[in-house]
Amino acid sequence: MTPIQALQKYFGYSAFRHQQEAIIGQVLSGHDVMALMPTGGGKSLCYQLPAVLLPGLTIVISPLIALMKDQVDSLNLNGIPAAYLNSAQTPDEQRDIISRLTNNQIKLLYIAPERLFGIENKLIDFLKSLPVSLFAIDEAHCISHWGHDFRPEYLMLAHLKGHFNNIPVIALTATADKLTQKDILEKLALHEPAVYVSSFNRANITYRVLPKNKSFNQLLSFLVDRNDDSGIIYCLSRKSTEALAADLKDEGYSAEAYHAGLDHATKARNQEAFLRDEVKIMVATIAFGMGINKSNVRYVVHMDMPKNIEGYYQETGRAGRDGLPSDAMLYYSPGDVIKLKNFVTLENNPEQSQILLEKLNDMAAYSELHTCRRKYLLNYFDEEAADNCGSCDICLSEFKKFDGTLIAQKALSAVYRLNQRFGLGYVVDFLRGSKSEKIRDEHKQLKTYGVGADISKAQWQRYLRELNAHGYLQITDDAYPTIKLTHKSEAVLKGLEKVELTEAQIIEEKVEEALPF
Ligand code: ADP
Ligand code: ZN
16 A cells, blocks of 8 residues: 555545655655654654554553544544553553453554653563564654753653664654754654655644733624634633633533643543534643644633743644644733743743743743744744744734824834943833932933833833834844934934824833842
8 A cells, every 4th residue: 555545545645745755755654753843733643653554562651641532532443453552551451451452453542751761771671572663753843942942751761762773763743843853863862864854834823822811802892703613712820711711611612621730630621622622712821732633613812821832832733733724813912021020030940941031932932023923933933934924923014003103113212322232121211211229320411211101011021122123223132121212213304304103102010020030
């Protein structure tokens, strides 16, 4: 049977997507492969189809036991004998699977890494006695400290090649920047791997961000006309998932909550109901979704800012797997950034905190963008993109523009008067006429001091960032970023060029001044 015949016979699809065909070809010819594909890109097929065609057993390493059952069930439904081994199974169940493995009656075996390398390598030794054709390592970024979802038990996979030297390995992930990619290849010790990086563009998803302001009302207006659609709403805390699900029910929506603190039965029931479209809205923490294969999720809403772009991209990627138009909506508040910064610095060692803080800053920058969001996301994953995607809030011009020439002039002349030597915070305080001692006395004498007192701090920050994005100002990229003028500044200062700024209301949040960072 050829791959395309197997695709039609076992999976019911008429054609390969993206680089599936090339990847599968490499795997079948016995090469090590690393495949990077966005969520919903079709990674599973890259090992499931070879598993059908290869003579022996394919072992799939997957981090979440909860997901194995779904995968295995759907394979069995397609007539592909598959099984999983985990600690939740009874000894009888496990014995049954072992005996089917011994009799070569299973094509795919799913297993968690900690189980594989469990007690005295007993399982490894057993598996070595079987004709293993392929290892597939799902969510391979979990092996890297550089990734956003490091899992210590994945490190054990560094021994895999030692045990199974000649067996090809395919590593798969939806998220890997260059550092993480390199780390995956090294840690797994892949042998002359073929690396495939698919486009991360999810063209059918429209990205939007709104400043958070009475977010429940914002959500209700978002949900208008979306009664029949299936969607996921992510919240940061467990408590807020339950509260929000209850509030939505009060408003007549079909919603349930999902988070890691719920008991097993409730989680299973809510997930099942969502998968079957009996419940339309899943209000969840990020504990929900990894590996959930529901194709008709029409929208993903973030009530709070995610910790990093990787997470955001993965979570929003759960919308529109069927290729139909879908929405990603984020309600953003600078206060979220501060909350998350606290978590990150408290929970991790300094080195790890630094990595996570940078990722957090990238996410905050995305939320405050004035240029195409898709371009930012794709560039983040080292992919080129056009300036205008036509399907994000920025490119759709959903924000009102106004003549911001005067504001721009105030900002530019402040920067000029301060000799282009100060950072964003200082310039804003200066514009607002802050009485703080931080502002030097000689600066308090300048004419520009306080000309922007009518505009809030948060607004000024936004405007300065927008002026930066449009090249009227430049925020330097060093350890102590300062604001400088550019070649475009002069025309504005002389009144020769008009500047458009974006109207977006910002909620002024009281933020404790004395936080430790
Ligand atoms: P990933 O693991 O990359 O997030 P999946 O492997 O779950 O993605 O695939 C996403 C969806 O696309 C699934 O519903 C899958 O059945 C479907 N799919 C995969 N390959 C193809 C294909 N060649 N043609 C049509 N649908 C496909
Ligand atoms: Zn765009």
